Amino acid sequence: MGIAGGVGSRLARLLTAAGDRVDGLYRRHEQGESLKADGINATYGDLAELDASAFADLLNDTDVLVFAAGAGGKGGTRAVSAIDGAGLTTAIEAAHLSGVRRLVLVSVFPEAWRGLEVSDTFEHYIDVKKKADATLAATDLDWIILRPAALTDDTGSGRISLAPALVHTQIARDDVAATLAELVHAPQIRREVLELAQGPDTIRDAVSRQTLS
Numbered sequence: 001m002g003i004a005g006g007v008g009s010r011l012a013r014l015l016t017a018a019g020d021r022v023d024g025l026y027r028r029h030e031q032g033e034s035l036k037a038d039g040i041n042a043t044y045g046d047l048a049e050l051d052a053s054a055f056a057d058l059l060n061d062t063d064v065l066v067f068a069a070g071a072g073g074k075g076g077t078r079a080v081s082a083i084d085g086a087g088l089t090t091a092i093e094a095a096h097l098s099g100v101r102r103l104v105l106v107s108v109f110p111e112a113w114r115g116l117e118v119s120d121t122f123e124h125y126i127d128v129k130k131k132a133d134a135t136l137a138a139t140d141l142d143w144i145i146l147r148p149a150a151l152t153d154d155t156g157s158g159r160i161s162l163a164p165a166l167v168h169t170q171i172a173r174d175d176v177a178a179t180l181a182e183l184v185h186a187p188q189i190r191r192e193v194l195e196l197a198q199g200p201d202t203i204r205d206a207v208s209r210q211t212l213s
Helices: 006-017 029-037 052-057 076-098 120-137 173-184 203-212
Strands: 064-067 102-106 142-148 150-152 159-163 170-172 192-198
Touching: 006 029, 006 173, 052 076, 064 076, 064 173, 076 102, 076 120, 102 120, 102 173, 120 142, 142 173, 150 173, 159 173, 159 203, 170 173, 173 192, 173 203
Parallel strands: 064 102, 102 142, 142 192, 150 170, 170 192
Antiparallel strands: 159 192
């Protein structure tokens, strides 16, 4: 989910290049055209309008569901609740209906931008994301909750810090996508909350370290 977004589109390119079968929802036709031009398979649809049964029908033969969808600050608190909150609940129900065991959620540092003046919409976003984390963690799925630090559009360095608790700094979207691609292919990592920031380790080494913990 979120295949047309800043992280999701990057992840889709990486997985497609690796030979994985990729699909996801996009809401605007120009997004579909852009994804198609990059050789990425995607499906037109709106997460906020799908019920669990309809969503499950889209998950046939799916090994891993990555939930990178988000309101992106548009549409106010209602959109955040519908996509970041209720959207994840729908995805969880759909995973159960379709037999998908692995769900990777792209979340956010709970303390993101603390100490700065932020809007009521942002505070609502943090609250919804925290509740979404708790909802997923309470399921019997083989979940991973990945909490990236502040996202940037800088070119990825390929070097990160990945651990259950980190100081909130920043991370390039390129590196978030590359970390997700490694996690998708590491089924032994399950039922863990991991925070992600720029750091000294290669992405492969950082992920491999989690398989040994």
